[in-house]
Amino acid sequence: MFKKELKILAENGMERRIEDRSCLNLPLSRMIRLDKTDYINFSSNDYLGLSGRTELINAAKDCMDSCGFGSGASRLLSGGTEIHAELEKRIARYKGTESAVIFNSGYAANISALPALASEGDLIISDELNHASIIDGCRMSRAETAIYKHCYVDEIEKLLSRKTRGKKIVVTDSIFSMDGDIAPIHTINELCIHYGAMLYIDDAHATGVIGAGKGSLHHFGIKPSDHIIQMGTLSKALGAVGAFIAADADTIKFLTNSSRGLIFSTALPACAAAASIAAFNIIENEPCLIEALWENREIIYAGINKLGLNTFGSQSPIIPVETGDINSTMFHSKSLMHMGIYAPAIRPPSVKTPRIRITATASHIKEDIVKLLNALETITKS
Ligand SMILES: Cc1ncc(COP(=O)(O)O)c(C=O)c1O
Incomplete structure (x- = not known):
């Protein structure tokens, strides 16, 4: 059933797959383990890191x-x-x-x-x-x-x-x-x-x-x-x-x-x-958690803007980054993964313009952010 529909999705780079993480005591808002590999997680809505508290x-x-x-x-x-x-x-x-x-x-x-x-x-x-x-x-x-x-x-x-x-x-x-x-x-x-x-x-x-x-x-x-x-x-x-x-x-x-x-x-x-x-x-x-979230958000946002990338008018810890067409966006997401960063591609029909959606959380440490910005710089210049 639905072979034709699935083929069309795959041909257009629109196929979605569920990627289940391992539950290994990693703080979800900062790290994610997929297929035995750990990544820094920039895709969680667990903004304050409370899910693991x-x-x-x-x-x-x-x-x-x-x-x-x-x-x-x-x-x-x-x-x-x-x-x-x-x-x-x-x-x-x-x-x-x-x-x-x-x-x-x-x-x-x-x-x-x-x-x-x-x-x-x-x-x-x-x-x-x-x-x-x-x-x-x-x-x-x-x-x-x-x-x-x-x-x-x-x-x-x-x-x-x-x-x-x-x-x-x-x-x-x-x-x-x-x-x-x-x-x-x-x-x-x-x-x-x-x-x-x-x-x-x-x-x-x-x-x-x-x-x-x-x-x-x-x-x-x-x-x-x-x-x-x-x-x-x-x-x-x-x-x-x-x-x-x-x-x-x-x-x-x-x-x-x-x-x-x-x-x-x-x-x-x-x-x-x-x-x-x-x-x-x-x-x-603990108001310091919201302060930490915003501090991280500001550093990521400033860093991405410095790279000359479009952030779609973000004013919050959700920072989308414009990455071209679907193929280019998939390339960005895969390249980030090779560099230890998890930030999945968001494609139509979820959005009109494909993008990488980065979310800052209070749990990210400064090294995570440096890694993210360096990775984005490397991919953008390649
Ligand atoms: C704006 C908005 N409303 C509602 C929802 C749905 O919330 P939930 O994940 O609790 O079903 C989401 C979740 O993605 C959302 O982003």
Whole structure:
């Protein structure tokens, strides 16, 4: 089956393969072992190196001792525990909202919440570079979806000024996962207030990274408000798994009653929630981690720019590097691997322009960064 389709993918250099790493106690945010070889990992979203911290591991282990592993049912049946509830309270406090609800993944949160928030007759206004889970969530909602040019606020305003039967919702990533730039949330929020629209922000890469870790609203000095819905993941800088939506109490109550991915899916294991609580403790007690992340990001970003390479307007620890067409991008990625660096190629359809996507983390040591920059210089000059 699918031989023809697979042949086309291979011929166009578009075939994707799962490369599973060895689990050998390596700090994932810094090193990766693939096929018995160790590489410096510049492809992890474990921005603060929390996934390997003993606090998370012990919290999960302790919780498993009392709660078991699987949760056994949907949250709305018997799958939830007091640990799930504690995590939701913690998230709401952290994000400054009245309430929060957790989902099994960021993907599940977006494809569940967006169809709950918008339906036929409503208008979703969505950035062209939003994450695939947002695109899918918009499609599943059956609302009209208008796509605007990346971060182009004039177009958002034009769409907001349209007459519609139902609600209007502007949806945007805060930090874009493949370009690493930051959406002009402040201006978008002003427009939403002016036109009476809702604002749905995907803080997957902003949580634990900007706004002292609290995400994009804090970064832009915007107070949470009833028209703003903040989605975030627990799987990236938090080093755990799952996601959340934080908003006013009625919105969360409504989402609990209408998000299909919450109602019709087995709850996140309690041990995962316990690990996330431990992660929030670390982020709040160790601001030096976010400082280290940004220090590393600045060194990598400056070094790549010095080489004259295009970084697509990156403003975050996600630093994409333009590397030409698909073949040239594959060559870059393979050459980096030969030099001990893991930074996979990102190709269409994930992005329009092929690139190497480099992510800085707090765990990288200065020697890792020097190795990366030297390798990029060697490849660029070859
Ligand atoms: C912007 C954005 N939203 C949502 C997700 C999905 O999150 P998760 O990996 O927890 O499913 C991702 C993950 O890649 C993402 O980058």
